[in-house]
Amino acid sequence: MKDGFLTLTTRIGDFLNVTQDGYAIFSADDILIGCNQAYADLMFIDFEQIIGKSFNQQCRIAFKNQQGPKIETADIEQWLEVAQTKRRAQEFRIFEVDLVDGRWFLMSEQVLPSGELLLQAKNITKQKVVEQTLSKNTHQLTSLALTDELTKIANRRSFISNVKSEINRYKRNKQTFTFCLLDIDYFKKINDKHGHQVGDNVLRQLSALIKKTLREYDQFGRIRGEEFGILLPDTTALKADDIINRLRSKIMDTTFNHHNNPVNITLSIGIIESWFGCTFEHLYNQSDIALYKAKHNGRNQVVMVAPTQSTIETATAESKK
């Protein structure tokens, strides 16, 4: 048993010489009394010089030389004060540290009954790179799943989900919003006359213009083809009528596509104010009725509808279920 233990400690000694992980032991008054080469390397201090230096001294060197652990502060003494409040506050703690050269270490500190502190710095750079790549990919995938490929605005799924969130908010705080359904007039003619590519340019530029014109918290998305939805939070239909009419005029006065092949468009728009119990389907169907009227009345106009009494009653009854 004793021989086995001896073998282990000798082997650990060999291991400490070759591992990429840093090991260090600090005295009760925080002076480094022993470490391996990997620890000295991660602190960017010569092995011969690091023994005998306190934790604070090592951090000051790292900060001054901008090497070793990344210390982002304007005031190193203040930073050390904060660091010291955490050091030895628990018997065992674990935390991540990134180095100026891009490496990452998982630090574990064990305070021994003598007050000495044993530190292990595990090199986790590879795991961190995988983690960061995964998180970046997940972010890109999520954004792809929610974005319309052509126009780069919210796609149908994402827009509907945003509208549903707004409906839930309305249920809680009763702040009226207005839902608007927009459709480009005679878009088929634009495609037929100028080609599909030009049609695509118009859709892209129109989306960018509307997005730029709306407030940051308004919801905007492409529902299908040349049909778009806008939700104006905290806005009555009367106020929305004014906002959307200004938007309609702006678009009517804008020349889309490039200069040697200019395209002008108009929009027909149906708008409807929220009511208690309304769902996305209600809002869409009612604003579609308004949009149909706008088309029927000659296009390039905004038509506002109020929900029918029966729609309100059905919605109220359904929301009480």
Ligand SMILES: Nc1nc2c(ncn2[C@@H]2O[C@H](COP(=O)(O)OP(=O)(O)OP(=O)(O)O)[C@@H](O)[C@H]2O)c(=O)[nH]1
């Ligand atoms: N370029 C392009 N065209 C599209 C896209 N999505 C739908 N469209 C076209 O949009 C046109 C819609 O035509 P219609 O539904 O007849 O409507 P409209 O010509 O706009 O006429 P009204 O809506 O009645 O004013 C069709 O020609 C579709 O091919 C797209 O992503 N790019």
